[in-house]
Each structure stands twice: as structure tokens, then as C-alpha cells.
Amino acid sequence: MNADNSTVKASKAASEPMPSKPKWMIWKTIFPYLLVFPIVFWILVTIFIPLISVVRESFYDTGFAGSAGEFIGLTNYINVLTSSAFWSSSGRSLIWVLGNGLLQTVLAFSIALLLNNNRKISNIARTWMVIPWIVPTIVVAIFWQWIFNGSYGILNAILINTGLIDSSINFLGNPSLTLPIIIFINSWNWFPFLAVVLLAALANIPEELYEASAVDGANRIQTFRFITIPSIAPVTFAIGLVGTLWMFNIFDLIWVLTEGGPAGYSTTLPVQIYQTAFRQYAVGSASAMSVITALILVIFATLFIKFAAPKE
Structure with missing residues (x-):
């Protein structure tokens, strides 16, 4: 009899509908997704949709931006890869990246090590040294154009008054000087930020490591090589990857400084893409160039992460 009652109760329980979740539990489940949705939507609108549009346009012979083009398949890619202008601008981009990387690394490391060894002025210097980095790019460009101008630039005036040169030099109009000067200007603008990041990484290295190395008789070069560099490796890896890209x-x-001149001697790949799209009115070719450039950067980032990532 008891067994029959148990069977009846179980069948009734199974036939009854499952109680619904309280509203507060449903809200708790969807609330995190509501918080994430705005940024996901923003990324979708500003990155993925334009990216898909660029990839699509690379297969068309579109001229003006917004106009309809005819599907031509891989023709744009073939034209870009066989174009001397593309490879010339790629070479200048490589020089640009290597020049900036070398100069900024030397300056940032030198300043960071100097300030790390002098804690009295480091707190003040951290505030003032980032001023070049926070100044808007257009202001930086106008400022340095005034310095390097061939007609009224202050640098020419100083060099002439000191007798180092007899006549004014058009620094930004000289093919052999243009790219090195822009590399110097860009490095001046960016190295303070890198120095502050490196200084923060150096400040987190335990003093006990340096004390132990001193007891073992290590000199400054050995201390820098075997303690300082490995300790800040995660920071330098991040700077190397993000900074290069x-x-x-x-x-x-x-x-702003040269528009890629004179005669294309400062035309890097981003400048070449812009000129192709909005000066030569070849949006299809510029899109193909952009896709190829993006693939190159993805390959670089993948290889950099694989071979340069700090080991645990």
C-alpha cells in the first residue's frame, strides 16, 4: 500500500510543471551580458564592419570612396605585389620601425636607469618628462617644423651664427635627411612614455637581488644582464610587441611634416595607402594594400610572441 502511495506521489510530482526562476535570478544572469554589450557593439561597428568592407573592396576596382566598382578578383593583389612603390614604401616602413625602436629603446633605458638610481628626482621627473608624449601630434609637428624650417628655422639660425654652415639647409626637404629627422622627432615624442613604463618596472625589482649579486662579486654589466633584463622581460616584451605595431x-x-615627400623619401606604407586611396583615387588597390599590410603585421606578431615571449 505504501509503495502504491509513493508511486502516485512521484507521478504527480513528475506531471507538475517545474517552478520558474525568480525574476531577480533571471536579471542576475543577463546583467553581465548587458554590461559587456556596449563595448562588444562598439568593437563590431568600429573594427569588424570596416575590416570586412576593406577586404571586400580589395576584390573590386573601386575608384572613389563610396562608388561602386566591378569585381576583378585578385587583380589588385597582383598589382600591389608587383608594384615597386609598394616595396619601396615597405622598405622605408622597415627603416622607420627599426630606427624608432633603436633610438627610443636607448633613450628610454638611459633615462629610466638614471632616474632609478636617483630616487630623489625620479618622482618629479616622472611628471615632467611625459610632457612631450601628451602634447598633440599637430602641435609637435608645427613646433619641429619651426625648428627645422629652411627659411626661418631656429636651427639654421644657430648653425649660421656659430659658423658651422654658410647657408640655410632645408632639412625636411633634403631626401637624405628627411626620414632620419622624422624618426628623431617621433622618438622625442614617444620615448618619455616608454621611460616611465620601464622606470616602474625597474622600481619593482627586489633590492635583495642586487645585494646578493654584490656579495657574489658581480659587476654592473653582469648585474644588468642577469638580474635587470630578466626581471623586466615581461614589460619589455609587451613594449616590443605593442610598440612595434x-x-x-x-x-x-x-x-603633417612632409606628406611623404620629398619625392616619396618619407613615404611609409600607411602614407602610401592613404595616397593611393585619396590622391590616386584607387580605393580597391589601397584596400588590397591594407589587407597585405595587416597580414604582414599578424605574421610578425605571431612570430614575436612565439620566439620573444619571456619564459616562465
Whole structure:
């Protein structure tokens, strides 16, 4: 009898509908997704949709931006890869990245090590040294154009008054000087930020490591090589990866200073893409160039992460 009652109760329980979740539990489940949705939507609108549009346009012979083009398949890619202008600008981009990387690394490391060894002035210097980095790019460009101007630039005036030169030099109009000067200007603008990051990494290295190395008789070079460099490896790895990608894509400073001139001697890939799209009115070719450039950067980032990532 008891068994029959148990069977009846179980069948009734199974036939009854499951109680619904309280509203507060449903809200608790969807609330995190509501918080994330705005940024996901923003990324979708500003990155993925334009990216898909660029990839699509690379297969069309579109001229003006917004106009309809005819599907031509891989023709744009073939034209870009066989173009001397593309490879010339690629070479200048490589020089640009290497020059900025070397100069900024030397300056940032020198300043960071100097300030790390003198804690009295480091707190004040951290505030003032980032001023070049926070100044808008257009202001930086106008400031340095005034210094290097061939007609009324202050640098020419100083060199002439000191007798080092007899006549004014058009620094930004000289093919052999243009790119090195822009590299110097960009490095001046960016190295303070890198120095502050490195200084923070150096400050987190335990003093006990240096004390132990001193007891073992290590000199400064050995201490720097075996303690300082490995301790800040995660920071230098991040700077190397993000900084390289960032430097490669810089367009505004070069464009404001020279617009890629003279005679294309400061035309890097971002400048070449812009000129192709909005000066030569070949949006399809510029899109193909952009896709190829993006693939190059993805390959670089993948290899950099694989071979340069700090070991645990």
C-alpha cells in the first residue's frame, strides 16, 4: 500500500510543471551580458564592419570612396605585389620601425636607469618628462617644423651664427635627411612614455637581488644582464610587441611634416595607402594594400610572441 502511495506521489510530482526562476535570478544572469554589450557593439561597428568592407573592396576596382566598382578578383593583389612603390614604401616602413625602436629603446633605458638610481628626482621627473608624449601630434609637428624650417628655422639660425654652415639647409626637404629627422622627432615624442613604463618596472625589482649579486662579486654589466633584463622581460616584451605595431602604423606625424615627400623619401606604407586611396583615387588597390599590410603585421606578431615571449 505504501509503495502504491509513493508511486502516485512521484507521478504527480513528475506531471507538475517545474517552478520558474525568480525574476531577480533571471536579471542576475543577463546583467553581465548587458554590461559587456556596449563595448562588444562598439568593437563590431568600429573594427569588424570596416575590416570586412576593406577586404571586400580589395576584390573590386573601386575608384572613389563610396562608388561602386566591378569585381576583378585578385587583380589588385597582383598589382600591389608587383608594384615597386609598394616595396619601396615597405622598405622605408622597415627603416622607420627599426630606427624608432633603436633610438627610443636607448633613450628610454638611459633615462629610466638614471632616474632609478636617483630616487630623489625620479618622482618629479616622472611628471615632467611625459610632457612631450601628451602634447598633440599637430602641435609637435608645427613646433619641429619651426625648428627645422629652411627659411626661418631656429636651427639654421644657430648653425649660421656659430659658423658651422654658410647657408640655410632645408632639412625636411633634403631626401637624405628627411626620414632620419622624422624618426628623431617621433622618438622625442614617444620615448618619455616608454621611460616611465620601464622606470616602474625597474622600481619593482627586489633590492635583495642586487645585494646578493654584490656579495657574489658581480659587476654592473653582469648585474644588468642577469638580474635587470630578466626581471623586466615581461614589460619589455609587451613594449616590443605593442610598440612595434604602433610605430608601424603611425601616419599623422609624417603626413603633417612632409606628406611623404620629398619625392616619396618619407613615404611609409600607411602614407602610401592613404595616397593611393585619396590622391590616386584607387580605393580597391589601397584596400588590397591594407589587407597585405595587416597580414604582414599578424605574421610578425605571431612570430614575436612565439620566439620573444619571456619564459616562465
